[in-house]
Amino acid sequence: MTARLKSDIILSARGITNRFGAQTVHDKLNFDVARGEIIGIAGGSGSGKSLLLKTLIGLHRSDAGQVDILGKNIQQLAPAETAFLYGVLFQEDALFSSMSVLQNIMLPLREHTSLSESEQIDIAQIKLALAGLDAKTGAKYPSELSGGMTRRASMARALALDPLILFLDEPTSGLDPINAAAFDELLIKLNHALGVTIILVTHDLNTLFTICDRVGVLTDKKIRMDKMQNLIKSDDPWIKEFFTGPRGQGAAMAARSAHGNG
Amino acid sequence: MKDLRIETHDNLVKIAGSLDLQHFAEAREALQQRGGKREIDLSGLTHLDTAGAWLLLQAAGHAKLEHLRPEYQTLLELVKKAAPKKQPLPHPLPDWMQTIIRLGKNTLQLWPAAYEFIAFMGHAIVALGNIIRRPSRLRLNSITHHMEAIGINAVFIVSLVAMVISIVIAYQGQVQLKAVGAEQYTVNLIAVSVLREMGVLLTAIMIAGRSGSAFTAEIGTMRVRQEVDALQTMGFEPFELLVVPRLIALLLVLPLLTVLADIVGLFAGSFIMHSLTGMSIPEYFQRVRDSASWKDFTVGMIKAPVFAFVIALVGCMHGLKVSGSAESVGKETTASVVKAIFLVLMLDGFFSIYFQQVGL
Numbered sequence: 001m002t003a004r005l006k007s008d009i010i011l012s013a014r015g016i017t018n019r020f021g022a023q024t025v026h027d028k029l030n031f032d033v034a035r036g037e038i039i040g041i042a043g044g045s046g047s048g049k050s051l052l053l054k055t056l057i058g059l060h061r062s063d064a065g066q067v068d069i070l071g072k073n074i075q076q077l078a079p080a081e082t083a084f085l086y087g088v089l090f091q092e093d094a095l096f097s098s099m100s101v102l103q104n105i106m107l108p109l110r111e112h113t114s115l116s117e118s119e120q121i122d123i124a125q126i127k128l129a130l131a132g133l134d135a136k137t138g139a140k141y142p143s144e145l146s147g148g149m150t151r152r153a154s155m156a157r158a159l160a161l162d163p164l165i166l167f168l169d170e171p172t173s174g175l176d177p178i179n180a181a182a183f184d185e186l187l188i189k190l191n192h193a194l195g196v197t198i199i200l201v202t203h204d205l206n207t208l209f210t211i212c213d214r215v216g217v218l219t220d221k222k223i224r225m226d227k228m229q230n231l232i233k234s235d236d237p238w239i240k241e242f243f244t245g246p247r248g249q250g251a252a253m254a255a256r257s258a259h260g261n262g
Numbered sequence: 263m264k265d266l267r268i269e270t271h272d273n274l275v276k277i278a279g280s281l282d283l284q285h286f287a288e289a290r291e292a293l294q295q296r297g298g299k300r301e302i303d304l305s306g307l308t309h310l311d312t313a314g315a316w317l318l319l320q321a322a323g324h325a326k327l328e329h330l331r332p333e334y335q336t337l338l339e340l341v342k343k344a345a346p347k348k349q350p351l352p353h354p355l356p357d358w359m360q361t362i363i364r365l366g367k368n369t370l371q372l373w374p375a376a377y378e379f380i381a382f383m384g385h386a387i388v389a390l391g392n393i394i395r396r397p398s399r400l401r402l403n404s405i406t407h408h409m410e411a412i413g414i415n416a417v418f419i420v421s422l423v424a425m426v427i428s429i430v431i432a433y434q435g436q437v438q439l440k441a442v443g444a445e446q447y448t449v450n451l452i453a454v455s456v457l458r459e460m461g462v463l464l465t466a467i468m469i470a471g472r473s474g475s476a477f478t479a480e481i482g483t484m485r486v487r488q489e490v491d492a493l494q495t496m497g498f499e500p501f502e503l504l505v506v507p508r509l510i511a512l513l514l515v516l517p518l519l520t521v522l523a524d525i526v527g528l529f530a531g532s533f534i535m536h537s538l539t540g541m542s543i544p545e546y547f548q549r550v551r552d553s554a555s556w557k558d559f560t561v562g563m564i565k566a567p568v569f570a571f572v573i574a575l576v577g578c579m580h581g582l583k584v585s586g587s588a589e590s591v592g593k594e595t596t597a598s599v600v601k602a603i604f605l606v607l608m609l610d611g612f613f614s615i616y617f618q619q620v621g622l
Contacts, residue, residue, distance in 0.1 A: 084284060097589045114287050122346050123283075123313055129344030130312065143587050162283050162311035193340045194312065195333070 010035045010164060010197050011056070015065035018051055025051060027221035028065065035164075038191055038198045039225070040208045043218030044238065049201045050091070050169060052218065056199065057088055057167055069165065083112050086165040087158030091173070093150045095142040101128070101153045102138035108160045124160070131156035132186055148179040155186070159194075166190070168200040172207055180204065184211050205243075205251035210258060217242070267306070268292040275325075278306025281314035289314065293321045305329035315341040382579045386571075389499075389506050401507050408511035412473040413519060419472070420465050424523035427460050428452060428530040436538050445539055449531070449546055450553035456527035457558040462520045463610055466569035469516060470602035474577035477508055478598040481581025482591040490582070500582070509574040516570035517563060524562065561622055565613055569606050576602040 009032045016029040025048040033039050043049045054060035056067055058074040067074050069085050077085070095104050105124040109115055115123065128138050131152040142150060151171065158166055171187070172180035188211050191198055202208065208215050209228060216225035219238045224231070232243050232252075242248060266285035269276040270292075281289055293302075302318070302325050310318075315338050318327065330338070355363070393400055435451040481504055484490050490500050532546040541549075580598035584590050 097587045109283075113283055119286075123316065125346040126312055126316055126341055126344045129346075130340065135346060143585075159312075162313060189340075193337050195337075 008035045009033070010070060011199070012068050013056065013065065014068070016052070016055055016062050016067070017064035018048060018055065018060070019063050024221055026055075026062070026218075026223075029223045031216060031223060031225045033165075033197060033199060035197055036191065036195055037213045038187065038211055039200070040212035040215040041199065041201045041218065041223075042203055042208055042215055042242065044203075044242075047218040049203075049218060052223075053167060053169055053199075053201045057086060058082065080112055083108055083163075084161050085163060086167055087161065087163040089151070089154050089158045089166070089168040089171055091169040093142070093154040095150060095154055095157065097142050100139055100141055101133075101145070101156070104142070104153065105138075105157045105160050108157070112161060124156075127156040127159050128153075130159060130190065132182070147174050148176075148183075151175060151179075151183065152186070159190070159196075162194065163196065165197045165199060168198065168202075170202055170204075171200055172202060172204045180206070187211055205248055206254060209251045209255035274301045274303055276303045276306065278308070280309035281307060281317065282309055282311040283313040286313050286317070289317055293317060301326045301328055303328045304331075304334070307331065307334065310334045310337060312337070312341050312344075316345060319345060379575070379579065383575055385501060386505060386509060386575055389501055390509070392502075393506060393510075399502065400510075401503070404503075404507035405511050405514075408508050409515050411476070412469065412512055413515035416469065416472060416519060417522065420468055420519050420523055421526045423464050423468055424456070424461060424526040425530040427464055428456060428527040429534050431455055431460070432531055432534040432538065436535075446541070446549065448539075449535060449541075449549040452531040452535075453528065453550045453554035454558055456531070457524055457554055458561050459610070461523040461527055462562040462565050462569065463606070465519045465523045466516065466566070466573065466606045467603055469512070469519065469570075470573045470577075470606060471599055473512065474573045474602045475595050475599045477574065477577030478581040478584075478595045479591060481578060482584035482594055485582065485584040486586065486588060486591060504581075505574075505578040508578055509571070512570040512574040513567050516573075517566040520562060520566040524559065557622055561613075561617055565610065568609060568613075572605045572609065573602045576605065 011033040013029055013031050016026050017024070018026040029052070041049055041052060051060060055062045056074075058067070058077070061075060069077075072081075074082065095101070096107070099107070102121065102124050105127050106120045109120045109123060113120075125135055125138060128135065133149060133152050133156065137145070137149060137153065142153070145153060151174075155171075158168075168187075172183055175183060184207055187198055187200075190196055200207070200212075212228065214225055214227055215231055216223045217231065217236075217239050219236055224234070224236070224239065228243075231239060234240060234243075243252070266277070266279045266281060266288055268289070269278075275292070277289070277292075279285075302321060304318075304327060307330075315334070319338065319342055354360075431452050432448060435448040436445060439445050439447050439451070481490070484504070490504070493500050493503060528547075528550060532543050535541045535546050536543060577598050580594040580601075584594050
């Protein structure tokens, strides 16, 4: 059983340390992510959530420690390799504004595969539909989309190469509650159907309670990663406040009733 | 990554390993060449992604999929729902026709653009009038800041351009006039062309490129970051706060820079004439006084504030036109520089005709 588990570890972070000058943000963080998990990373403002995400995807080189995906150090992977390993949904969506949505999705396909133009279009349209957008949206430009649609378009682009891991930075921020809930559902659907591992940074308590298998909380330069029911019982004052404060309780209740109905 | 293995048996194609985007070309080939085989066995499949599922779905139109693992079944159904409906895309028009259509559309845009500029000009004049009635609303800090950015920081480049253009005129004129033995008249050429045309025109073009573009980019970025909206909600008039100080600063600075360009141009001419023909510097300036008059200087100076007005307005107008995206900042900046230089040159043409008619 342990042997099987070990082989199923898709990402492992060892001794991640990040500093800004004299100030330490992360102090020797260790954690593993198994294939197919949905991991939430939470923490207060300024706790280095986004920095951790940047470290995990190799955009930021940590001061110490290393991140392995499928046993390979991400700092040593070629760009073309990383493109197939993970897709990223950025906080500001980062769709290229000079291209239509479909062209945005086709860009990695054009660069990294030998598909013909019409095949690229077909695959891109599948990704659009998977992200819950209709075919007409493909012809539009990012500036013509609403916030929720932009997020989904960006999601479709992150999925373009069918990556093993999907990283999301605050996926539900700026969305109305209905759209945010729909986006959570989309994540679960993709996780089930594609088997994609999802690592998301968020402080949306509803997302943390409803869809995450495990949650990593950044407090006091460390990360505490565990199942939600264990985290709630934590003694750490910040974690306690975060999950059992008025908003946390509301989200927990909503999650319970959702599970009850489903 | 794991490999893709495809074996062909009697009436059966066996696919094993990973059927995914990275093995897409291989898999497509094999599935196309399978001929009349009616069954696809998938018991050895270890990895399937959306691209692979889509290939299978296309093949499944006339084949049976066997031994598909249940988790792949979900994926297959999902992709089936998402697969693009095969409807022919609307046939795009030929390129030449699109060019003509674009030309027509852009032509139709000319009138609204002219109307917009005139309206903006009216707005600017009203705002200037308001300031004159209530001078306390003048933002001196902002004006001096812009005067420094537009004026003092441009002294070097404006001088350099004035010097270079003077040298070019002197060289070309001297060669041509020497042939008819009228070498000394090169001085007339330099004096009149620098004072009437080149001094002010090149300074205006430099400033349009340097500061007109900066106006657009600054105001445009403020629009992208919703700073202009913020000003409005706090009860400021963006026009008064953003456009008027830039306009006044440029109205004050461009004439000054023109004087500088005139002086530098004439002095550069004196050196170049000395080195080309051995003419002494006092003699050169005596000839300048004989050939050019205050009238020539005035003609240049009348144009300076007009050019300043146009450059400032075009720059600010395009800045305020920026909408949302970062891309539009770039687009508007280009438009602003092109339009400002074009208008400056066109106005210069009108001025030439007008001054000719009134005998200036």
